[in-house]
Amino acid sequence: MVSALGVAVVGFGWMGRVHTQAYARVPHHFPQLPVRPELVTVVEDVPGRAEEAAERFGFATTARDWREVAADPRVHAVSITAPNFLHREIGVAMAEAGKHIWIEKPVGLTAADARAVADAVVRAGVQGTVGFNYRNAPAVVYARELIAAGEIGTVTHVRVRLFSDYAAHPEGALTWRYERERGGSGVLGDLASHGVDLARFLLGDITALTADTAIFVPERARPTGATAGHTRATGGEPGPVENEDYVNCLLRFASGARGVLEASRVAVGEQNNYGFEVHGTKGAVLWDFRRMGELGVSRGTAYQDQSVSTVFVGPGHGAYAAFQPGSANAMGYDDLKVIEAHHFLRSIAEGTPHGATLADAVHSATVLDAMSRSAESGAWVSL
């Protein structure tokens, strides 16, 4: 029997919309789920935005203050898709109110924030799923399986890249993302958090690192109105960019493997150039988010001049079969969020976590904090 599960979405910018659409689509792709999400309420700070979302996506009610959701008995699960500085307060309060949470990365401003939310979830006995969506890509799941099965030998080194240009325009508005108080770190929390999660998902724990960071666009204009996503602003009062645009980092893994992680939000010419190359003693796996359904695989016994084949993912790789019946039908970013919604709802239905959890967010945030410390001191940091 399928039972209804009341959900709320707090913060209706890009991620709020994507979570909402994932709730709507999840029963289409995963009909075996014993719970069916019902859109109870949407919370927004910007006047009119919640009402517009309710009208367009079918929420029963709207609210201006997220505390109303914590007290609302109709709501059993909450998407926390507000800016980073609100993650801790809202995450802890929702867990304490007995709501399951699907919270966006990086889960707060620091590892202490992520830990506070993780602890609250454990104390309350609710489920907590985190928005590390790239690990949901069927090709990434397949890469992990190949690595774990020893298909590329012993992993020697990995390169993880997250290059984007969303902050490259000098007129990009000085939104919450560029402030320490509301955004926390810059590209570390925004993109490198995904990279750290991917590296751990594929290769296991990171034990030591050294990092270097830089701000390349030091000043931006403050927005003159409400913002969502990466708004442009001209004429607003200029203010300083307080967090890093760029990071490069050397990694050591518990396995002995080495890695390089590089992330930039100001890389002109790069749009969502996210991916990895994992090398082992006998082969390699290569992935690029922009060609999400393809995995480059080099395996065999040649060692030198060994070719790379492109595997088009299909049924049997990760959650692909929930979307398409045959290989090489392209999936998109939003599909990764449908998979994440499925993990969240399945965790609630079964009382056991599936997919990325708050423990994963704490691991990622701990590594990011270590990167910040290393960038300040110039030294290697052990974890």
Ligand SMILES: NC(=O)c1ccc[n+]([C@@H]2O[C@H](COP(=O)([O-])OP(=O)(O)OC[C@H]3O[C@@H](n4cnc5c(N)ncnc54)[C@H](O)[C@@H]3O)[C@@H](O)[C@H]2O)c1
């Ligand atoms: N997983 C991913 O790939 C991914 C991608 C983008 C963003 N994110 C994360 O999602 C979160 C939101 O990012 P976004 O890009 O959607 O930002 P956004 O700026 O587009 O949206 C944030 C929304 O929250 C609203 N808001 C602010 N304060 C509020 C409050 N007190 N109550 C209710 N609503 C409030 C804003 O008005 C805005 O509409 C961030 O933590 C970000 O790191 C994750």
